Amino acid sequence: MVVDDSAIARGIVVRTLQEEPGIEVVASVPNGLMALKAMAAHDMDVVVLDIEMPELDGLAALPRLLEAKPNLKVIMVSSASQRDADISLKTMAMGAADYVAKPSAGLGGAESFRAELVRKVRAHAASRKPAPKRPPREKPPVREVAATAPVPIRRRAAAEKRCPELIAIGSSTGGPQALAEVLRDLAPRITQPILITQHMPATFTTLLAEHMSRYSGRPAAEARDGETIEAGRIYIAPGGKHLLVEPRAAGGLLVRLDDGPPENSCKPAVDPMLRSLARVFGEKLLVVILTGMGNDGLKGCEVVAREGGRVLAQDRETSVVWGMPGAVAQAGLCEEILPLRQIGPAIARIAGGEGK
Known part of the structure; x- marks a missing residue:
């Protein structure tokens, strides 16, 4: 899901992601309130969330999105201003997975921004852990150690x-x-x-x-x-x-x-x-x-x-x-x-x- 109050920015981000094989944008909305409604209607792995938006901004929407779906990966999108950079760091302490800084000249020709966004969407979707499930009584969970065993x-x-x-x-x-x-x-x-x-x-x-x-x-x-x-x-x-x-x-x-x-x-x-x-x-x-x-x-x-x-x-x-x-x-x-x-x-x- 892409959440941004700018129709132009939202369109660029949606097109950038939709052009990538294996990525589907299931919702595109202009503010946090509509994002919460879309959460109930669509299954999604990653949310690309703008900070500055009317009605419900990214800072206020983030904890509510994560409460609705704790294993969701949220990537904040902000300007490179000192204020937005500070907010981005605070949102990561609140549970956001990552951030991408918008280029000051706009998104139109920002190839590096779009490449970084695609890379991070893919990485976070791949790393998303499934929601915890209660194990069957007769089969207690077995801890796997091979992935982190010393080499x-x-x-x-x-x-x-x-x-x-x-x-x-x-x-x-x-x-x-x-x-x-x-x-x-x-x-x-x-x-x-x-x-x-x-x-x-x-x-x-x-x-x-x-x-x-x-x-x-x-x-x-x-x-x-x-x-x-x-x-x-x-x-x-x-x-x-x-x-x-x-x-x-x-x-x-x-x-x-x-x-x-x-x-x-x-x-x-x-x-x-x-x-x-x-x-x-x-x-x-x-x-x-x-x-x-x-x-x-x-x-x-x-x-x-x-x-x-x-x-x-x-x-x-x-x-x-x-x-x-x-x-x-x-x-x-x-x-x-x-x-x-x-x-x-x-x-x-x-x-x-x-x-x-």
């Missing part, structure tokens, strides 16, 4: 005995919620700098840093080119720039923002950050790959593993999309594949001096 890893044995000096996190779809939980669960004794690449456009990353500062109780900000990396701080790759590091002549590290081409169709991308960090820290680097579509982070984690660094990944069950962590896990690069709630404690265990 063989390739790393230097010495890495297990080294306390990391820096923590790097890569995330994408579902990342803001996952990051908030991981950072909130970190023990105060963890003072290593934390570098984060989350797939987001500019403006969104500025607000993400503000949100992460509130959740974690640590100073968090978009990284600035040339600034010194300090203990206890969180640095977030700004939208449109890759986050790298380089050693200072006088000791310590500097942030370097790279304006090179996208990698894995992303900018910022996780791979450039991990390659840069692996060269500097080697076995003293801890990497965490959280929920996200695609395989950004895979090649970077290969470099990290070769240099003796340690890699953790979020498990399939708690990931919104098990693309990025799944790629790293299936390549045999992880020493642990963990549910989201166990990742913060695992970081604290490893970075707090275990085996130092």
Whole structure:
């Protein structure tokens, strides 16, 4: 279902989706009230929901849509303004699956917007979990562990005995919620700098840093080119720039923002950050790959593993999309594949001096 008060925008989104094989738009409505009525008349997997609408806007409609169908995947569509970006982040905390930012020049020629929308609709439809059913009495549910069982890893044995000096996190779809939980669960004794690449456009990353500062109780900000990396701080790759590091002549590290081409169709991308960090820290680097579509982070984690660094990944069950962590896990690069709630404690265990 497509929900947008602009008939032009709604028409463009509907045509974009209808042209894709395997995607059917079953309803197209101009506001949240009509969306709720359409929910009762149609079966749907994904809702593309605008924020600014009359009668019942996207912010107010979201919880009612999810109450009516808890396993529904809702993708918010907003402008790239600071206000709408902030609302988009809030809606993900309320249960929205994802967001797509409208281009400032309009949707008419916005090929990147349409490609991103199609990609996210497909990914969320594929990842949608069926509504829970009561199991038959004579057949109690059997827990399947194969999908998230540990796989063989390739790393230097010495890495297990080294306390990391820096923590790097890569995330994408579902990342803001996952990051908030991981950072909130970190023990105060963890003072290593934390570098984060989350797939987001500019403006969104500025607000993400503000949100992460509130959740974690640590100073968090978009990284600035040339600034010194300090203990206890969180640095977030700004939208449109890759986050790298380089050693200072006088000791310590500097942030370097790279304006090179996208990698894995992303900018910022996780791979450039991990390659840069692996060269500097080697076995003293801890990497965490959280929920996200695609395989950004895979090649970077290969470099990290070769240099003796340690890699953790979020498990399939708690990931919104098990693309990025799944790629790293299936390549045999992880020493642990963990549910989201166990990742913060695992970081604290490893970075707090275990085996130092």
